[in-house]
Amino acid sequence: MARRPTTADPFNAVAEPRRRQILDLLATGERSVNDLAGLLNLKQPQVSKHLKVLKAVGLVNVRGAGRRRLYTMNGDKLKPIHDWVKRFERMWAERLDRLDEYLKELQSGEDPG
Amino acid sequence: MARRPTTADPFNAVAEPRRRQILDLLATGERSVNDLAGLLNLKQPQVSKHLKVLKAVGLVNVRGAGRRRLYTMNGDKLKPIHDWVKRFERMWAERLDRLDEYLKELQSGEDPG
DNA sequence: AGATTATATACCCATATCGGAATATATCAA
DNA sequence: TTGATATATTCCGATATGGGTATATAATCT
Numbered sequence: 386m387a388r389r390p391t392t393a394d395p396f397n398a399v400a401e402p403r404r405r406q407i408l409d410l411l412a413t414g415e416r417s418v419n420d421l422a423g424l425l426n427l428k429q430p431q432v433s434k435h436l437k438v439l440k441a442v443g444l445v446n447v448r449g450a451g452r453r454r455l456y457t458m459n460g461d462k463l464k465p466i467h468d469w470v471k472r473f474e475r476m477w478a479e480r481l482d483r484l485d486e487y488l489k490e491l492q493s494g495e496d497p498g
Numbered sequence: 499m500a501r502r503p504t505t506a507d508p509f510n511a512v513a514e515p516r517r518r519q520i521l522d523l524l525a526t527g528e529r530s531v532n533d534l535a536g537l538l539n540l541k542q543p544q545v546s547k548h549l550k551v552l553k554a555v556g557l558v559n560v561r562g563a564g565r566r567r568l569y570t571m572n573g574d575k576l577k578p579i580h581d582w583v584k585r586f587e588r589m590w591a592e593r594l595d596r597l598d599e600y601l602k603e604l605q606s607g608e609d610p611g
Numbered sequence: 612a613g614a615t616t617a618t619a620t621a622c623c624c625a626t627a628t629c630g631g632a633a634t635a636t637a638t639c640a641a
Numbered sequence: 642t643t644g645a646t647a648t649a650t651t652c653c654g655a656t657a658t659g660g661g662t663a664t665a666t667a668a669t670c671t
Contacts, residue, residue, distance in 0.1 A: 386625075386626080387624090387625060387626035387627055387628095388626080388627065388628080389627090390626090390627060390628085391627080391628075391629095401628095401629085403629090427630095428630085428631080428632095430630085430631080430632085430633095431629075431630065431631085434629080434630090435629095449638095451638065451639070452637065452638040452639060453638090
């Protein structure tokens with residue numbers, strides 16, 4: 386067998402950074418394909434293809450508007466990822482009081498609070 | 499270019515269901531390779547290979563113990579995933595009061611509370 | 612040293628990927 | 642209809658994957 390297709394589930398679809406960027410933009414509202422291509426400095430065919438993957442796993446919806454197609458985000462499909470990751474939340478929350486972790490936070494410039 | 503390697507980042511490493519299962523088990527404590535293989539009905543080489551990927555992205559640590567190698571989980575590396583997904587949390591939380599979403603919850607047998 | 616156990620690595624193969632480039636489809640305008 | 646714009650699809654090529662199987666390495670025991 387080979388690697389699981391990107392269209393298998395949101396986990397695989399979202400593993401591609403470009404697609405996360407697209408979702409980041411769609412989270413703010415409806416966007417057309419060329420709109421996204423311009424904002425992300427991508428070529429139109431690649432954007433169409435990424436959107437096709439996102440559509441396949443239900444992460445986006447489309448609406449025809451004249452000769453354009455406006456995409457919106459469907460965040461619900463991210464919930465399984467959230468649920469899975471959340472179970473490990475304590476693994477980085479509980480250790481904030483440990484000195485080594487604290488120092489790491491300081492070094493990386495993050496807010497330890 | 500081809501698809502981003504599984505070792506590129508935790509997003510890609512965790513897109514594989516087997517690796518999520520391995521992390522689920524390691525979250526409960528240290529495990530040896532054969533231990534994991536037995537619990538997941540996988541062959542030893544596949545487990546070693548999955549662990550290699552998880553190690554490459556820092557999601558697990560190893561400790562030699564005699565002729566065995568005990569793996570532990572390092573949850574910190576999941577934080578970027580958590581942070582990214584959490585930004586969309588309102589997209590499924592805010593809509594719980596909408597009728598269609600509510601019905602979906604009921605149909606899927608989930609707790610709408 | 613030789614035997615046994617635990618784990619890692621190497622090799623093969625079918626499959627999917629992502630970007631690039633070209634082309635097809637669709638919608639509108641004149 | 643012809644032309645322009647917006648999007649989707651097709652073909653290509655380099656690359657990595659994950660399972661299977663066999664083999665190599667490592668540590669322990671007698």
